[in-house]
Amino acid sequence: MKFLLNTIAMGLTVASIFSTPLTQAEMVESMSFSDHVTQENKMSSKNSVTNPQAASISQLDTNWKNVPTQFIRAGDVNFAYREYGQQNGGTPVIFLNHLAAVLDNWDPRIIDGIAAKHHVVVFDNRGVGASTGKPAQSIEQMADDAIAFIQAKGFKQVDLFGFSMGGMISQEIVLKQPNLVRKMILSGTGPAGGTGISTVGRISNWDLVRGLATGQDPKVYLFFTRTENGKSAAKQFIQRINERTENRDKEITISAYRAQLKALKKWGSKKPSDLSVIQQPVLVANGDHDRMVPTVNTYDLAKRLPNSSLVIYPDAGHGGIFQFNEDFVKQSLTFLAK
Numbered sequence: 001m002k003f004l005l006n007t008i009a010m011g012l013t014v015a016s017i018f019s020t021p022l023t024q025a026e027m028v029e030s031m032s033f034s035d036h037v038t039q040e041n042k043m044s045s046k047n048s049v050t051n052p053q054a055a056s057i058s059q060l061d062t063n064w065k066n067v068p069t070q071f072i073r074a075g076d077v078n079f080a081y082r083e084y085g086q087q088n089g090g091t092p093v094i095f096l097n098h099l100a101a102v103l104d105n106w107d108p109r110i111i112d113g114i115a116a117k118h119h120v121v122v123f124d125n126r127g128v129g130a131s132t133g134k135p136a137q138s139i140e141q142m143a144d145d146a147i148a149f150i151q152a153k154g155f156k157q158v159d160l161f162g163f164s165m166g167g168m169i170s171q172e173i174v175l176k177q178p179n180l181v182r183k184m185i186l187s188g189t190g191p192a193g194g195t196g197i198s199t200v201g202r203i204s205n206w207d208l209v210r211g212l213a214t215g216q217d218p219k220v221y222l223f224f225t226r227t228e229n230g231k232s233a234a235k236q237f238i239q240r241i242n243e244r245t246e247n248r249d250k251e252i253t254i255s256a257y258r259a260q261l262k263a264l265k266k267w268g269s270k271k272p273s274d275l276s277v278i279q280q281p282v283l284v285a286n287g288d289h290d291r292m293v294p295t296v297n298t299y300d301l302a303k304r305l306p307n308s309s310l311v312i313y314p315d316a317g318h319g320g321i322f323q324f325n326e327d328f329v330k331q332s333l334t335f336l337a338k
Helices: 002-011 023-032 052-056 108-115 139-152 165-176 197-214 228-241 254-268 296-304 325-337
Strands: 070-074 077-084 093-096 120-123 158-163 181-187 282-287 308-313
Touching: 070 139, 077 139, 093 139, 093 165, 108 120, 108 228, 108 325, 139 165, 139 254, 158 165, 165 181, 165 254, 181 325, 197 254, 282 296, 282 325, 296 308, 308 325
Parallel strands: 093 120, 093 158, 158 181, 181 282, 282 308
Antiparallel strands: 070 077, 077 120
């Protein structure tokens, strides 16, 4: 029922996503998006607030199903985040998420796979999920907010793992603060001004309607091909992202979703940046049939980054790394270990 209401709410934005706010949509938003964060997680005056669950789960027993959600304040925003794998030491890996995503949209196999060898940190950006504040309306502001979060955590240098919109944010971060970044993994993404990026909203909204009409999660259409392999991978992925049943994140709100679509439209219409100045090693990945951020952008991105490696998965879409999660985790661990 919750999924149905959320899909209806987002479907209502299709015709007016770049126009003035809809009164009806705002009404649906207030009814449909319940707060799954317990009262014990409310902010105090301290900079960092830890969920009491964190003390009861040892690091060795922690995984994506049970890792506690914590909060940290940076400026005027209380950022929700999950963190584990600290016992591995080394450079923390910061995960930056896709359009309309919250913490629980990450594939547990990817997060757990990286956390087996690395210290991982996954967070909701401003106004997304359980994080407070007004949602950012540009990729550049999202990057500034991510930098503020990283600095609030006290990290001097990080690795970035950016998927889709998160890969665009990652590019802005490394351009703004090159010394903050050691390595990057970019998947299902492209450069500013890339082919089809300014029209991601059309595809997303169409597949939201398809999801509503068929009773399926829109990511089944957005992230995977409609071949038998793609359909099977989609089904397994949806099952995995629902494995966590307790203390789940808040759902994306209509206002946050609309702000992200505006940011993507501006990013897709932006003059291309000079990516040759990025000297960090970058692993670039995608499926060979990405409908959301066309795969041609992946090839272009890898070509323009002077120190990049490229992985393209066959018969796979935007979520190719989820379809081939075992191989992708191996590729990522090898890359980060170099």
